[in-house]
Amino acid sequence: MNRTADALRITIIDDDQSVRESLLDLLEVLGYSVKTFASAREFLESSSIPDTNCLLLDISMPGMGGVDLNLELKRRAIDIPVVFMTGHAQDAVINEARKAGTCLFKPFASKELRSAIELAVNP
Template sequence: MNSMTKSLSITIIDDDQSVRESLLDLLEVFGYSVRIFASAYEFLESSAIPETNCLLLDISMPGMGGVDLNLELKRREIEIPVVFMTGHAQDAVINEAKKAGTCLFKPFASKELRSAIELAVNP
């Protein structure tokens, strides 16, 4: 584990509690500092934005999905590397996500997740 991994703060935003908890456990094993949120709105109202080095965003969530959250952050001139996650193959939404970052399809391997995060923060 390199020193950069330890300094990264990853924020997970997913409406599925089991996904949030399993990713939290996995990313902490990798040595990342991790925060979790159940919705995009919860994240936007938090103090975690300036401390986030990479976002793991579920594409499909009630209310504001991952792509919309990413657009809102850009509108606010907040640049955070993003890794999108989805369990649903919606071509139009996935294409939008891929324009803004990496898109992983659930379920994905831990190695694939780690590579996507490293690529997002070190393009």
């Protein structure tokens, strides 16, 4: 199923407020509907899971990181396309993330982000 930007709800989960705010602004300009969360736990406890068409997950966060959140969603039989983000080059974690989806290295260009989202939701 091919989805357009204005039909997609993107959920950003990143512990860095400035990253959440800048991605929110950028994605809204690109035409996406966006929701943000400061932690994986906050997202899991929200009512936003069924409305999310794609997750932008920071790999390294306090508590539950992005890879662990993705595994928890799979355990719950929730299949949401994922784009992982990281500012750290931790080979083992990045390899796990790449097995589950695309991994972008911060900072990344808006074109890279849009392509990663499109690839995630329209494989």
